[in-house]
Amino acid sequence: MAASIEQLLSLLSGLEEPIEELRSLKTATLTLPLSTLAESLPALRLDVIFRLMASPDREQVNLCVAILERFLQALEPIHIAQTYKEDLQRGLYHPDDSVKLLSISQVGRIVESSEAITEILNNLELLKQIIMCIGGDKISVAREAIKSLSKISRSTSGLDVLFGSNLLASLKAVMAVSDVVRYRVYELIVEISSMSAESLSFCANSGILSQLLDELTGPDVLVRVTCTEMITTLASTHHGRQYLAQQGIIDRISNMILGADSDPFSGFYLPGLVKFFGNLAVMDSPQQICEHYPAFLQKVFDMAEGHETTMIGVAVDTLGIMGSTVEGKQVLQKTGPRFNNVFKRIGHHAKNAPTELRVRCLDSIASLLSLPEDHHTEDLLAMSENWFTCLSNQPMDLFRSIATQPFPELHCAALKVFTGNSLYLIQWPLSLRLKVAENKAVANQSWAQKQMIESPGFIEYIVDRTVDPDKDSKDTKFELVKALVNSKTVADVFGNQHYLRLRAYLRDGPYYVKAISTVAVEGAE
Incomplete structure (x- = not known):
């Protein structure tokens, strides 16, 4: 097969209509394992494929891209950089976006290699053209360019080239293309700034980061929304939070919350400001944040007690995230x-x-009521029980009524109030959501177990597999049983009979179906 690939490549050299041969070559390259391709490719030249890719024929271009993607995937980055760097650079000027994507993605591979990255860093013209791709119409090309430039910035030498040469002028020039492109550059700058204190210093000295922070209080409401989201990303790192505090940005956002009541357009950006402080509260210290910025928690309470669904949702999420820690x-x-x-x-x-x-x-309730077992102090258990009773006159009936409804998302969310591990807060950083996931909710708290055993029919509902309509429901029920069985207090609270039923359920698994035996009767059909 390797020989046939070599023959197909040689056949392509003199053809004016190479479509059929390209189709055959594509089939051959996709058929061979990468390891086999890798053995033969260093001896082959792909110049003919790069040349044919310059055609205006769309099918021919697509075939060349598919072939090159496969070939280049089998080659080491250092070989690509030394052999095909100029071809990749020409691809950045190609009118077809798929060719630009191919070139940029291969540059991204090269700069991840410590032995090959110098080949790219020494080619400022290539890097300049990648920066220009951020301003293109195709978002996928811009995203790939941002990704590759971000990879370059992972090293000090890459930061020096990007911010210490005329590439910085190119970066600022492409920002002038449009508002959309300007925010793509901001996105790149925030991504680089989040890597380390060193990278943040480069971005700050460039002036672009300061420009982003200034737009936070600009006249355009939608611009404020975008800026707040980006600043929240930066605040997810310790060095980022330090920088924002030094620049007075946290105080500025607090003042924006204070002035929100007098701004008829605050509904657009207020959710982002609240999320920003929710992030700070969990990443640093809820007590310090709420003491230094009392307007934050006051506004969250106001939003939760209001009548606007969007604001209520943000407030509920924020309280759930903040209440995921004992300090919160x-x-x-x-x-x-x-x-x-x-x-x-x-x-x-x-x-x-x-x-x-x-x-x-329900997700927020699960987070707020959760307590790690090593924090089962008398005060904290009393607090959790008191909050539980605040929810409703009959809170156990409330959750049981929701758990028995024929809607899987509600069914599972209600059960997760007892087990924890609910991850609906997808708009928050992963590190915060993982903190929520580490907690167990009320199933391991003795007062809640007493509520369960005193609620008529609740234990029977837990061990009844027939009421769970789908796999997610069965899995969530199983998690509840597992949390109860693993609790240190459940045997004493539930009693031996119920405890053994739970252990049997756990042993048999969530999908167990009891076999029904039949007896054959002579003469029956």
Whole structure:
């Protein structure tokens, strides 16, 4: 097969209509394993494929791209850089976006190699053209360019080239293409700034980061929204938070929250400001953030008690994230009756709101009621129990009624109030969501187990597999049983009979079906 590839390549050299041969070559390259291709390719030249890719014929271009993607995937980055660097550079000027994507992605591979990256860093013209690709019409090309430039910035030498040469002028020039392109560059700068304190220093000295921060309080409301999202990303790193504090950005955002009531357009950017502080509270210290910026928590409570569904959802998510830590729970507890009223309101929405908001409320409740087993102190257990009773006059009936409804998302969300591990808060950084996931909710707390055993029919519902309509429901029920069986107090609270039933359920698994035996009767058909 390797020989046939060599023959096909040689056949292509003199053809004016090479479509059929390109199709055959594509089939051959896709048939061979990469390891086999890798053995033969260093001895072959792909110049003819790069040359044929310059055609205006769309099918011919697509075939060449597919072939080269396969070939180049089998080659080491250093070989590509030394042999085909000029071909890749010419591809950046090609009118077809698929060719640009091929070239940029291969540059991305090269700069990930410590022995090959110098080949790219020494070619400022190639890097300049990648920067220009950020301003193109095709978002996929711009994204790939941002990804490759971000990879270049992972090394000090890459930072020196990108910010210490005339490439910085190219970066600023492409920002002038349009508002959309300007924010693509901001996205790149924030991504680079988030890597390390060193990379942030380069970005700050470039002036582009300061320009982004200035737009936070500009006249365009939609610009504020975009800026807030980017600044929140930067705040997810310790060095980023330090920089924002030094620049007075955290104080500025706090003032924006204070002035939101007098701004008729604050509904556009206020959710982002609240998420920003929610991020800070969990990444640093909920107590310090709420003490230094009291407007944040006050606004969250106001939003939760309001009537606008979007704002309620953001407030509920924020309280769930903040309350995922013991310190966050204690901060909320210190507000006394105010938080109890807010939590009661969340319970009301969990029962009566549209489905999406109900799920978010149940998710937040699970996070707020969770307690790691090494924090089962008398005070914290009493706090969790008190919050639980604030939700409804009959909170166990509330959750059981939701759990028995024929809607899987509600069914599972209600059960996860007992097990924890709910991950609906997808708009928050992964590091924050993982903190929520590490907690177990009320199933491992003795007061909740007493509520379960005292609720008529609840244990029977837990061990009844026939009421779970789908796989997700069965899996969630199984997690509840596992959490109960693994609890240190459940045997004493539930008693031996119920405890053994739970252990049998755990042993048999979530999908167990009891076999029904039949007896044959002589003469029966």
